[in-house]
Amino acid sequence: MAVASDSRVASRALMRIEGAGRVFRMGEVEVPALVDADMSINAGEFVVILGPSGSGKSTLLNLIGGTDRATCGHVWHGDSDLAGMSDGELTEYRRTVVGFVFQFYNLIPTLTAYENVQVATELVANALNPTEALAMVGLGERADHFPAQLSGGEQQRVAIARALAKRPALLLADEPTGALDLPMARNVLAILQRSNREQGLTIVLITHNPAIAGIADRVIRLVSGRVAEKRVNEKPLAAADVAW
Amino acid sequence: MRALHRKLIRDLLGSAGTLVSVIAIIAIGTGSFIGLGSAQRILEASQQAYYRDYRFADFWVDVKKAPLSAVERIAEYPEISALHSRVVFDVILDLEGEVRPLTGRLISTPDQGFDHTINGICLVRGSGFSDDRNEEVILSEAFAAAHGLNIGERITLILNRKRQSFVIVGTAVSPEYVYMVRGVGDLVPDAEHFGILYVKDRYARDVLDFKDSCNQIVGRVARGGQVDVDTLLDRISRDLAPYGVIETTPRKRQASHRFLSDEITGLGVSATIMPAIFLGVAALILNILMLRLAQRQRTNIGTLKALGYSDRRLMAHFLGFGVVVGVLGGVAGMGLGVGLAYAMIGVYRTFFQFPEFLTRAQPDLLLIGMVISVVFAVFGAARGVREVLRLQPAEAMRQKPPERGGTIVLERLPWFWRMLGFRTQMAMRSVFRNRTRSVTAIVATALATAITFMALAMYDSFLYLVDYQFDMVAHSDVDIGMRDEASMPALYESRALPGVDEAEPVLGVRCDLQHGAQSRRMTVTGLSTEHRLTTPRDASGEAIQIPDEGLVLSRKLAELLDARVGDVIELTPVRGRRETRNVHVASIVKSFLGIDCYADLHYLSRIVGESLAVNSIQLAVDPVQSAALFREIKELPNAQGLSVRADAKHNIEKTLVETSVFSIGLMVIFAGVISFGSTLNNALVEIGDRIREISTLRVLGYRPGQVAGILFRQSAVTFLVGLLLAFPLGYGMVKLVAAAYDSELYRMPVIIRPVTVVLTAVLAVGFLLVAQWIVYRQIAKLDWRAGVQVKE
Structure with a gap:
């Protein structure tokens, strides 16, 4: 285990975060959720951001995903700074670059699995076919089911299919196994790991569960809104070997 | 079909219950626009073609x-x-x-x-x-x-x-x-x-x-x-x-021509005001519905934004609700409007004699109606969605922070607040915290009740008008007009007719009245000194005696001549010596039909410069002998016209009842839809928002009626405020209508019988109770076991 050298990765960095911070205003009080974050996400990397509840990891993910804006610092995607983008540019960024997977799946309850994926594929020109995307997560047979008719693990796989279908450069997963039991969680992690290894998809996964950090190429640990540790896993675990 | 379109359709079907009330209100708004507008055009086209041909x-x-x-x-x-x-x-x-x-x-x-x-x-x-x-x-x-x-x-x-x-x-x-x-x-x-x-x-x-x-x-x-x-x-x-x-x-x-033209103008005014009220309320309700729908779909909206959907596209998606509601309301409104136009023309057929009514379809009105309907609905929907769309996707995906939990103003009166009990306290908090919703409920109740009140009060006005003119001012049973002026002996002859208790002479003289720049040619009515069969009344309703000299003007005539008591008017009879005389205005009386000018019979004769003459006679008769009296009148060589007060009064009352049943009925139904729709809609939105709270109370052992009671208290609070506002608002509407119809032809007295106030309140409570009954059914049917597990 060694501390990653930033100079080594800078050349193939997909995202660079420099001094990024986010302050929430609650009435009169200002709450800093993320302070002076610096890091890079390299193309093809599987990064796990680890931290307890309230450590600022979701905030960081939102800044990287362009669903929120930093109050200070920079979030670079290539040469573009997300902090300086208009709403329209951010929308375009989310549309073409990022795929999201959420803890509670965030499927639209009135749409079937197929249609939930279709919601994403309709947005981009070179998207996967929804059937194909659902087959990738092993749900080809359940395409016509509504979210309420699927288990938690199945719903999360639909959400992954929805994210993958857009062929994003970067997949952001916010506690994707947080609501699942171990077998289901392994299943979901395996799909993510496969996408990373076979298709070279860059993945940033946030979790409070240290057990999951084992599958990452690199782990960034947050404590109280600050980066506390960055480490490289020389031998990442296979998803099937994750246990807690 | 695009996935978002499917979502739209399913969301619409999912909230069909609440949307029906909005669609109904829009349909009435659009229907009244199309119906009244078509009736106006049909009447106007029929008039123009008839006048031309x-x-x-x-x-x-x-x-x-x-x-x-x-x-x-x-x-x-x-x-x-x-x-x-x-x-x-x-x-x-x-x-x-x-x-x-x-x-x-x-x-x-x-x-x-x-x-x-x-x-x-x-x-x-x-x-x-x-x-x-x-x-x-x-x-x-x-x-x-x-x-x-x-x-x-x-x-x-x-x-x-x-x-x-x-x-x-x-x-x-x-x-x-x-x-x-x-x-x-x-x-x-x-x-x-x-x-x-x-x-x-x-x-x-x-x-x-x-x-x-x-x-x-x-x-x-x-x-x-x-x-x-x-x-x-x-x-x-x-x-x-x-x-x-x-x-x-x-x-x-x-x-x-005046009656017909006034009706056409009045229709035009109604065709603007009525739809504006209904569509305005519909937009307010839709605004609430959409705000709630958008809030409930906060996470969906956040997710879609995170996926890369632009605000514009999501706005368009949610506006789809407005468009669908508007189109459905518009289509229903077209049907209602065409039906209303036919029904109104049906009523007009009994009043207006045309060779034919040019009942053409009015495609442009239908189209405009549809456009207005969609615009109002989309406007209502847009306001509701905007707030949620403004959020950053990350924020939208977080659950909405809990409602402001601070104390409400009533809690500053602890002794009063403690008296309320927890269920009323819950209701009051809800009323105060959901301000937009409460204000909409109040506005809808106030407008709906005011419309009912106005419709019923107009009936009161007409009843009073008829009573006033036919019982308080006129007391003669039979008036006989004479072709040629007769001298006083004719009066004595008339006293000898069968069943005649009293007979009073009347002399009507066409005169020019001039005051400053204002002038009027009209009949000055000369009444005998001891007149008892015609008693003009002043503004306070007291019968006045016609003075020996000077003129008594009705208020409208005084307005037309811009004359006040004591002013001097130039009076020129249009017959006899036609000498212009300066006469003073002795008093001003209240009258609702036509315009009146009274003078003493002897004084008027002197002005005309003739010896005493009469050209009509008013009789008070014994009804038992009326057949004999009528037989004799038919033989009177000099009789030219006859009017029987009871017949005239009966005719007006009959006509008023017939038309009022139609117009009041329609107004009350329309108002009921607003009131009922708004109450029901608010309560259903409330159930949706508080499903967990309601379910929890059910788990604790509260019966559906007790839970519904909390929502009822909440509706009752906004209802009572709305009701209190409705009466001054309705009174204002009656005043406005009275001002709009104030013409030489007739004026509407602003008279409200206590029974009208009671009936209005009873109807309003009725609409509230029907809506609450449906709310109760909903709560009874609610799957509270699932409700407690709803994820926040």
């Missing part, structure tokens, strides 16, 4: 007797395109089987081509005059129909003191009597007691001693130039002065 006159000149040579000189005025002279008299009609003598207006008409003359008549039945005999009559269709008179039957007229039998050769309608009233001062047509009788021109002139002369000229002005009819009439008056000009009437003051 049958050459409705631009002016009328009544003279005592003018030679045709004088008329021919006037016909040469360049401003006049056509002129027609005729003989017009009110006569007594004696119908077989009819105890009462009836009043008819005899109009001399060319034997041939009567449909081509000015104020041409349009035959409805029969073939018109023949060459066989002189004693032929064409009756106004409504009168013939009211009495079941058929072609070939005979009627008896008293013409120039002689009874004369006529054969009915046709029935007809005429643009002059679309609204068949005797003149200004009549409120509703009375086809049973008043008919128009068209008789052959030459014959009428012969028998009425008008050979080579006439007593009425009707004319049309040249269309090209801008002809000022008032100026033209002044000139004609001067030229015909030697022949005794009694009255000049430009079209704008002709009674039938």
Whole structure:
């Protein structure tokens, strides 16, 4: 285990975060959720951001995903700074670059699995076919089911299919196994790991569960809104070997 | 189909229950726009076509007797395109089987081509005059129909003191009597007691001693130039002065035309106000619905934004709700509007006599209605969604922070607050925290109740008007008009008629009244010094005595002349010596029909410069002997017209009841939809928002009724506030309507009976209770076991 050298990765960095911070205003009080974050996400990397509840990891993910804006610092995607983008540019960024997977799946309850994926594929020109995307997560047979008719693990796989279908450069997963039991969680992690290894998809996964950090190429640990540790896993675990 | 479209359809179906009430309110708004607008256009087009095809006159000149040579000189005025002279008299009609003598207006008409003359008549039945005999009559269709008179039957007229039998050769309608009233001062047509009788021109002139002369000229002005009819009439008056000009009437003051035109104008106003109210409320309710839908779909919206959907696209998606609701409301409104237009034309058929109603479809109105409907719905939807769309996706995906939990204003009164009990406290907190929702509920209740109140109060107004005019001012049972002025002995003769308890003389003199720049030609009514059968009343309702000198004006006339008590008015009788006298205004009285000017009979005679004369007699009679009295009146050679107070009152009341049932019923139903729809909608939104709270109470052992009670308390609070606001608002609406209808024809008293207040409140509570019953059913049906597990 060694501390990653930033100079080594800078050349193939997909995202660079420099001094990024986010302050929430609650009435009169200002709450800093993320302070002076610096890091890079390299193309093809599987990064796990680890931290307890309230450590600022979701905030960081939102800044990287362009669903929120930093109050200070920079979030670079290539040469573009997300902090300086208009709403329209951010929308375009989310549309073409990022795929999201959420803890509670965030499927639209009135749409079937197929249609939930279709919601994403309709947005981009070179998207996967929804059937194909659902087959990738092993749900080809359940395409016509509504979210309420699927288990938690199945719903999360639909959400992954929805994210993958857009062929994003970067997949952001916010506690994707947080609501699942171990077998289901392994299943979901395996799909993510496969996408990373076979298709070279860059993945940033946030979790409070240290057990999951084992599958990452690199782990960034947050404590109280600050980066506390960055480490490289020389031998990442296979998803099937994750246990807690 | 795109996935978002599918979502739209499923979301719509999912909230169908709440959307129905919005769609219904939009449908009423659009329907009233289309219905009232179509009725207005149909009425206006029918009027214009009728006036054009049958050459409705631009002016009328009544003279005592003018030679045709004088008329021919006037016909040469360049401003006049056509002129027609005729003989017009009110006569007594004696119908077989009819105890009462009836009043008819005899109009001399060319034997041939009567449909081509000015104020041409349009035959409805029969073939018109023949060459066989002189004693032929064409009756106004409504009168013939009211009495079941058929072609070939005979009627008896008293013409120039002689009874004369006529054969009915046709029935007809005429643009002059679309609204068949005797003149200004009549409120509703009375086809049973008043008919128009068209008789052959030459014959009428012969028998009425008008050979080579006439007593009425009707004319049309040249269309090209801008002809000022008032100026033209002044000139004609001067030229015909030697022949005794009694009255000049430009079209704008002709009674039938005014009633019809006022109705068309009124429809136009209603077609703007009604839809605005309904669509405004619908937009408010839709706003709440959409805000709630958007809030419930916060996470969806955040997710879609995170996926890369732009605000514009999501806005379009949510506006889809507005569009669908607007289109559905618009389509329902079209159906309702067309139905309403037909129903209104049905009612108008009983009032307005047209050869045909031009009931064309109004595609542009339908289209505009649809556009308005969609615009209001989309506007309502947009306001609701905007707030959620403004959020950053990350924020939107987080659950909405808990509602503000601070204390509400009522809690500052602890003793009062503690008195309420926790269920009322919950309801009050909800009312105060959901301000937009509460304000909408209050506005909807206030508007709906105010509309009901206004509809019922207008009925009160008309009832009061009828009571006032026919019981408080007029007390005579029978009024007899005389063809020629009679001297006082005629009065004594009338006292000898069977069953007559009292008889009072009346002298009506056409006079010009001038005050400053304002002037009016009208009949000044001379009442006997001891007048008891006509008692004009002042503003406070006290009967006043006509003073020995000076004039008593009705408020409207005083307004028209811009005169106050004590002002001096120039009075010039249009007959006799025509000397202008300065007379003062002695008092001003309250009157709701026409315009009135009273003076003492002796004083008026002196002004005219004649010895005491009368031209009508008012009788108070013993009803038991009325048949005998009517028999005698039919034989009176000098009688020209007759009116029976009870008949006139009954006719107005009957007409009012018939039309009020339609219009009040419609207004109350419409108001009910607003009130019911808004209450129900708010409660259903509340159930959706508080499903967990409601479920928890059910788990704790509360019965559905007790839970519904909390929501009911909440509705009751906004309802009561709305109800309290409704009465002043409704009163304001009544005042506005009264101001809008304040004309020479009639005024609406602003009178509200206590029963109207009670009935309004009862109806409003009824709508509330029906809505609450549905809410109760919803709560009883609610799956509370699933409800407690709802994820926050």
